[in-house]
Amino acid sequence: MYDIDATHDPKRKSWVESANAAGHDFPIQNLPFGRFRRAGSADAWRIGVAIGDQVLDLRAAGVASTDDMNVLMAAPPSQRSALRATISNGLAEGSAQQAAWSKALVPQAQCEFTVPCRVGDYTDFYTGIHHATTIGKLFRPDQPLMPNYKWVPIGYHGRASSIIVSGQDFKRPKGQTKAPDAAEPSFGPSKRLDYELELGFYVGQANELGEPVGIDDAEAHLFGVGLFNDWSARDLQAWEYQPLGPFLAKNFASTVSPWIVTMEALAPFRAPFTRPEGDPQPLPYLDGAANREQGQLDITLEVYLQTAKMRAAGQAPHRLTHGRVAEAAYWTAAQLLAHHTVNGCNLQPGDLLGSGTLSGPTLDAAGSLMELTLGGKQAIELPNGEKRTFLEDGDTLALRGWCQRDGAVRIGFGEASATVLA
Missing domain, CATH: 3.90.850.10 (Fumarylacetoacetase-like, C-terminal domain)
Structure with missing residues (x-):
């Protein structure tokens, strides 16, 4: 089973203001993964994390070295939990990453999405x-x-x-x-x-x-x-x-x-x-x-x-x-x-x-x-x-x-x- 930790803290807020709206699907306590690219482009699919009405491009933010979601999914729970903590800390209010990571955000309204990973079976x-x-x-x-x-x-x-x-x-x-x-x-x-x-x-x-x-x-x-x-x-x-x-x-x-x-x-x-x-x-x-x-x-x-x-x-x-x-x-x-x-x-x-x-x-x-x-x-x-x-x-x-x-x-x-x- 997975433990409750600081990433679940109900007092934690994000510098991405839309994530702090009551009832939003994607507050900082969620951080779900998906694959996206800018709508209308022929770019390769990127790994993103939903935060409020934005998508954080993990490669652009420097927290992932791959665009292959299946590689990320294959990691043991300890590594995945560490990645979650890094993303949560970087998106939290007062984070030193705000200036850099704000450039790695893409509005969800400007994105197109695909099946979130490669489903083999x-x-x-x-x-x-x-x-x-x-x-x-x-x-x-x-x-x-x-x-x-x-x-x-x-x-x-x-x-x-x-x-x-x-x-x-x-x-x-x-x-x-x-x-x-x-x-x-x-x-x-x-x-x-x-x-x-x-x-x-x-x-x-x-x-x-x-x-x-x-x-x-x-x-x-x-x-x-x-x-x-x-x-x-x-x-x-x-x-x-x-x-x-x-x-x-x-x-x-x-x-x-x-x-x-x-x-x-x-x-x-x-x-x-x-x-x-x-x-x-x-x-x-x-x-x-x-x-x-x-x-x-x-x-x-x-x-x-x-x-x-x-x-x-x-x-x-x-x-x-x-x-x-x-x-x-x-x-x-x-x-x-x-x-x-x-x-x-x-x-x-x-x-x-x-x-x-x-x-x-x-x-x-x-x-x-x-x-x-x-x-x-x-x-x-x-x-x-x-x-x-x-x-x-x-x-x-x-x-x-x-x-x-x-x-x-x-x-x-x-x-x-x-x-x-x-």
């Missing part, structure tokens, strides 16, 4: 028990959860090449579908396009092939967390997923936020990992004292929808979802990494582990339209009178998240958004 898990139960009831009323769900973290290997950054739009996917009363399948655009509210856990240090990572060491191999929308074509998936699971229904696009909030930044926002009374306890390789005491992340998540008509009329996006990770996730990030490597699988810096859809126990905390509309049977009515069961062309969907707790400064994750194109 991506695995999607299924940790949201309320989501799994609700979806299971739609297909298996008598057995919503399969017998293995409470014993083993369920996951599948996804497609890394189609992971895109927030703001990058995508085309509606096509594929085969089959209506229940049809004699044969048909081909065409998905009519049941959905979002999935997830977190992405980014791997830092690698492990060697054949060398599992124990539960007590798992977080040392995690670099940080970002918002993740694993778009889903529900009608394609219903036809193709048996017996091997998702394929074209999931590999057309997955959206990440530009920023990785580090595990160090999340130290004040941990929660105990507990199981409901009567549920099986994790097997020993998935169980540890530190994981039980503070393995969960206390993150609030929201989803907003803005249709093309709303956008044209200047209407603000409408909130669909408001929930908390600690109420949604049945497995912790450390358990996912420990399970992923227990058979000797070697993870690499930048690998992405998707949490799976994080739905809370109430309908307003559901992390997908499939749940909110009860499988498309109950349309959502938007403030302008439009209705939705699934996403339509021109719809913009945005994920947002933050951590807030007494005695700590609120930190945020930015936004993960994209618009569905015809």
Whole structure:
């Protein structure tokens, strides 16, 4: 686990004035990492740290000798913590670095961003028990959860090449579908396009092939967390997923936020990992004292929808979802990494582990339209009178998240958004 130190001090302020605004996603206590360049340029991508409404260019500030984010992520936690302290001290009020570092700042409004690191492999898990139960009831009323769900973290290997950054739009996917009363399948655009509210856990240090990572060491191999929308074509998936699971229904696009909030930044926002009374306890390789005491992340998540008509009329996006990770996730990030490597699988810096859809126990905390509309049977009515069961062309969907707790400064994750194109 990561310790609370001077970089988390709620009294610490930055000479970057926008970082001191109440409720800002990027105060000096956050310092998330991403890759950026000036908008419209053909420059190489640089490593930046968000501070207020600015980006600190780490190479220009003289605190990083590389522009390769994966190299930085591969460093051991002690080196990463030292880098965080250097950046925090340099951005703090009264810092001797202010004059020099002010020249290394670029307004975020003048930047374009890319996927925050090179994602070599991506695995999607299924940790949201309320989501799994609700979806299971739609297909298996008598057995919503399969017998293995409470014993083993369920996951599948996804497609890394189609992971895109927030703001990058995508085309509606096509594929085969089959209506229940049809004699044969048909081909065409998905009519049941959905979002999935997830977190992405980014791997830092690698492990060697054949060398599992124990539960007590798992977080040392995690670099940080970002918002993740694993778009889903529900009608394609219903036809193709048996017996091997998702394929074209999931590999057309997955959206990440530009920023990785580090595990160090999340130290004040941990929660105990507990199981409901009567549920099986994790097997020993998935169980540890530190994981039980503070393995969960206390993150609030929201989803907003803005249709093309709303956008044209200047209407603000409408909130669909408001929930908390600690109420949604049945497995912790450390358990996912420990399970992923227990058979000797070697993870690499930048690998992405998707949490799976994080739905809370109430309908307003559901992390997908499939749940909110009860499988498309109950349309959502938007403030302008439009209705939705699934996403339509021109719809913009945005994920947002933050951590807030007494005695700590609120930190945020930015936004993960994209618009569905015809």
